[in-house]
Amino acid sequence: GAVVSQHPSRVICKSGTSVKIECRSLDFQATTMFWYRQFPKKSLMLMATSNEGSKATYEQGVEKDKFLINHASLTLSTLTVTSAHPEDSSFYICSAWDRGYGYTFGSGTRLTVV
Amino acid sequence: DQQVKQNSPSLSVQEGRISILNCDYTNSMFDYFLWYKKYPAEGPTFLISISSIKDKNEDGRFTVFLNKSAKHLSLHIVPSQPGDSAVYFCAASEAGYQKVTFGIGTKLQVIP
Numbered sequence: 001g002a003v004v005s006q007h008p009s010r011v012i013c014k015s016g017t018s019v020k021i022e023c024r025s026l027d028f029q030a031t032t033m034f035w036y037r038q039f040p041k042k043s044l045m046l047m048a049t050s051n052e053g054s055k056a057t058y059e060q061g062v063e064k065d066k067f068l069i070n071h072a073s074l075t076l077s078t079l080t081v082t083s084a085h086p087e088d089s090s091f092y093i094c095s096a097w098d099r100g101y102g103y104t105f106g107s108g109t110r111l112t113v114v
Numbered sequence: 115d116q117q118v119k120q121n122s123p124s125l126s127v128q129e130g131r132i133s134i135l136n137c138d139y140t141n142s143m144f145d146y147f148l149w150y151k152k153y154p155a156e157g158p159t160f161l162i163s164i165s166s167i168k169d170k171n172e173d174g175r176f177t178v179f180l181n182k183s184a185k186h187l188s189l190h191i192v193p194s195q196p197g198d199s200a201v202y203f204c205a206a207s208e209a210g211y212q213k214v215t216f217g218i219g220t221k222l223q224v225i226p
Contacts (some may be wrong), residue, residue, distance in 0.1 A: 006157065032212050041123075042117075044158070044203065044216040093157045097212050103148070107156035 002028050004096050006106025013084055013113055015060075021079045021109045023094030029074035030096030035067070038091040047092075050077045083114040117141045118206050120217035128225050133191040135220050137204030140185065140192035148214065149189045150180060152201045159204070162189070194224045 003026040013019050023033055031052050035086040036044040048058045048069050056069035066088075077096075081088055094106040119138045123190035127133045132163050137147075151157035164171040164178045164187065177190045193199055204217040 004157075009155075034213070036216075041218075043118075043218040046213060046215070049213060052188045091155075095157075095214075102163070103160065103214060105150075105159065108155065110155060 002026075002096070002098060002101035002104040003059055004030075004094065004104045004106040005095050006109055008109060009107060010110045011052055011112070013111070015085055015113055016083055018080055018082045019111060021081075021092055021094070022075045023079070023096070023105070023106050023109075025075045025096045025098070027094075028098045028101060030077075031074060032097045033071060033077040034097070035049050035069060035077075036093045036095065038093065038108075044093065047079075052084045083109065084111070086113045089113045116218070117144075118204055118215050118217040120204050124221040124223070126223045126225060127194045129191070129196055130193045133189075133194045133198065133222055133224065135189040135191075135202050135204070135222065137187045137189075137217055138185055139187075139206050141206070141208070141215075143208045144208045144215075145209045147158050147180060147187050148177070148205040148207075149176075150203040150205060150216075151198075152203060152219070157204055191222075194222075196224045196226050198222060199224045204206070208211050 004040045005024045033050045035047045047062045048056045050056045058064045058079040071077040093108040148163040149161040152158040173175045203219045203220040205214045207214045
């Protein structure tokens with residue numbers, strides 16, 4: 001089946017620094033990848049939709065300058081949290097969509113900003 | 115505005131019995147529904163889905179029922195097993211759109 005690899009699984013960073021999270025589709029090409037954020041006891045909130053070779057589409061209320069998304073190839077999308085603050089601490093999950101496999105999720109990244 | 119609602123935050127069921135997880139939606143444009151299972155500190159994994167042209171889809175111990183007129187769907191797990199203990203997310207999407215809207219999740223605990 002389809003596998004999406006997400007790294008790192010956990011990261012702790014200092015306030016003001018930037019963190020990059022990678023999402024790779026291992027055995028299929030994903031023209032579209034999605035980035036979600038999950039707060040404790042909350043739903044998975046879609047942050048942005050990333051299409052290969054074009055700019056990401058951000059959901060309302062998501063700062064595109066803070067959450068930089070790059071989808072440079074059909075197998076890799078990255079989310080960079082810039083100038084991270086403690087309120088950015090969360091669980092970030094990517095998913096890749098393929099016509100044959102549907103949605104496949106990465107294992108998630110626990111970001112803690114101290 | 116929560117378009118996909120899972121009103122029960124948690125559910126406890128005895129092993130071997132049936133687990134029923136409910137989900138309601140408000141967007142009449144949704145036509146494809148999915149259930150995901152999520153363990154702590156892991157990404158969701160796909161469980162089962164149903165298209166709006168059907169009212170039931172079955173896969174082993176998992177059955178999803180869809181009532182379009184009531185905008186309600188449910189996931190039945192029978193018999194429930196301790197390994198089923200996880201958070202279950204209901205999700206929905208509109209025709210032609212890849213964007214998926216998730217509910218808040220229901221934490222299922224299956225007691226041995």
